[in-house]
Every structure is written in structure tokens, then in C-alpha cells.
Amino acid sequence: MAEKRYPNTIDWDEYWNEADEDVRTDTSPSADLVLEPFVEFLDARLPDGPDTYADVGCGPGDLVFEVSDRYPETTAVGYDSAEAVLAENRKRARATNLDISFERAVLPEFEPDRRFDVVSCLFTLCYVADTERTIEQLYDAVEPGGYLVIHYHNRLAQAHYRTLAESPHEYLDEDSVWNPETFADRFELVVEGESLLSYERIREILGTWPQSVFSVADDAEQYGAHRHEPLVYVPK
Numbered sequence: 570m571a572e573k574r575y576p577n578t579i580d581w582d583e584y585w586n587e588a589d590e591d592v593r594t595d596t597s598p599s600a601d602l603v604l605e606p607f608v609e610f611l612d613a614r615l616p617d618g619p620d621t622y623a624d625v626g627c628g629p630g631d632l633v634f635e636v637s638d639r640y641p642e643t644t645a646v647g648y649d650s651a652e653a654v655l656a657e658n659r660k661r662a663r664a665t666n667l668d669i670s671f672e673r674a675v676l677p678e679f680e681p682d683r684r685f686d687v688v689s690c691l692f693t694l695c696y697v698a699d700t701e702r703t704i705e706q707l708y709d710a711v712e713p714g715g716y717l718v719i720h721y722h723n724r725l726a727q728a729h730y731r732t733l734a735e736s737p738h739e740y741l742d743e744d745s746v747w748n749p750e751t752f753a754d755r756f757e758l759v760v761e762g763e764s765l766l767s768y769e770r771i772r773e774i775l776g777t778w779p780q781s782v783f784s785v786a787d788d789a790e791q792y793g794a795h796r797h798e799p800l801v802y803v804p805k
């Protein structure tokens with residue numbers, strides 16, 4: 570098999586095994602930045618909640634737990650490549666009586682044995698070299714009438730991350746979410762343009778225009794970087 574030009578930039582199992590509470594919080598950006606617009610979007614588009622929901626690259630599963638809590642009829646599945654974080658999530662799920670499960674999936678491959686009304690992939694595409702194949706696979710897993718919701722990096726983000734990667738110690742310190750020592754490696758795929766998307770490219774790949782989640786969730790606060798890192802939905 571040909572060697573991948575861009576192997577995973579992070580060993581995510583090792584990362585989650587070693588993560589303390591601060592690292593877990595820093596690596597769960599959706600809880601802070603996306604939860605509010607995401608549930609406002611769901612309330613607007615699917616007021617009774619989705620029957621089925623999958624979050625891919627779920628990390629500690631904040632969105633999965635929140636959606637399940639909010640819509641107890643929903644069957645929710647969190648997928649991640651790292652067994653370490655999935656094991657923690659399963660333990661937390663067992664302590665609830667919600668219909669939640671956690672399964673392993675390694676993007677760009679995503680071939681679950683079912684489809685979902687809503688599939689999300691948030692703050693994860695930037696770590697996957699074959700972003701275009703990834704969104705095809707994710708969209709295939711959406712039920713007709715449902716929605717794919719993704720957060721991705723665009724060319725503006727690439728320019729910004731390149732500046733940070735060139736002089737990380739100038740821009741990042743110990744209070745930053747990102748470690749200046751590892752920033753350039755961690756976001757190599759963004760800096761090298763290997764994991765970028767745009768509205769036009771998403772339309773070309775999926776055949777449907779994406780739309781900003783904030784065009785539906787217009788009461789929700791937009792996170793600062795949303796022009797560089799859009800949060801969009803693609804109806805199916």
C-alpha cells in the first residue's frame with residue numbers, strides 16, 4: 570500500500586489517554602462554540618428532534634449527550650477514531666437512561682450500517698487529509714430529508730494558521746488553547762491546504778449548496794472565527 574503523504578497529525582488514542590480535565594475541555598470546542606446554534610438549528614428544522622443523530626469525531630461527546638438529553642426519543646450515536654475517549658463516553662452513558670451509544674469510526678471511511686436524520690462532524694475535518702471523500706461518506710449516511718452539519722476550515726483559515734505556524738511563540742502562550750510547540754504539526758493539514766473546503770467545493774462534491782447554520786439559528790451568538798471556520802448545513 571502506498572504510504573500516505575499526510576499521516577495522522579496526532580495520535581488521538583495517546584492524546585485522550587493522557588488528557589487531563591483542562592485538555593479535555595480545550596479539545597471539546599463544540600460545547601462552547603456550537604451547542605447553542607446547533608440546538609437552535611435543530612429546534613427550527615426538526616422541532617420534535619431527529620429520530621436518529623450521529624456525531625462523528627465526537628471527542629468527549631458533549632453534543633451527543635446534549636441532544637439526547639434534549640430529545641429523549643432520539644437515538645444518538647457518537648463516533649470517534651480513539652478508543653480511549655469512546656470508553657470514557659460509554660461509561661458516562663451507562664450512568665444515564667438515554668439512548669446513546671459510542672462506536673469507532675476512522676475517517677475518511679464512514680460506512681455505518683444505518684442512516685441518520687442528522688449527521689454532524691465538528692472541529693474534526695481539519696485532522697483528516699481526505700476531507701472531500703470524508704464529506705461524501707458523511708453525506709451518504711444522512712437519511713433523505715435530513716441534514717449534514719459540518720465545521721470546516723477555508724482559505725482564510727489557512728492564511729491565518731500559516732502565520733501562527735510560522736511564529737507560534739509570537740502568537741501563542743501558555744494561556745492559549747494550542748501549544749506553540751505542537752501547533753505547526755497539529756494543523757499541518759490546514760497549513761498545507763490538504764483539509765480545506767469552501768461553499769463552492771462542497772456544492773461540487775455533494776451536489777447541494779451548503780448554508781450557514783447561523784442563517785437559521787439567528788439568535789445564537791456567532792463564534793469569532795466563523796468566517797474562517799464556517800459552520801454549515803447541507804440538506805439532503
Ligand SMILES: C[S@@+](CC[C@H](N)C(=O)[O-])C[C@H]1O[C@@H](n2cnc3c(N)ncnc32)[C@H](O)[C@@H]1O
Pocket residue numbers: 581596597598599600625626627628629631648649650651654674675676677690691692693696697
Ligand atoms: C478537536 S476534537 C473535536 C471533538 C468534538 N467534535 C467537538 O467539537 O467538541 C477532534 C476529535 O476528532 C477525533 N478524530 C481525529 N481524527 C479522526 C478520524 N480520522 N476519524 C474519526 N475521528 C477522528 C479525535 O479523536 C477527537 O476526538
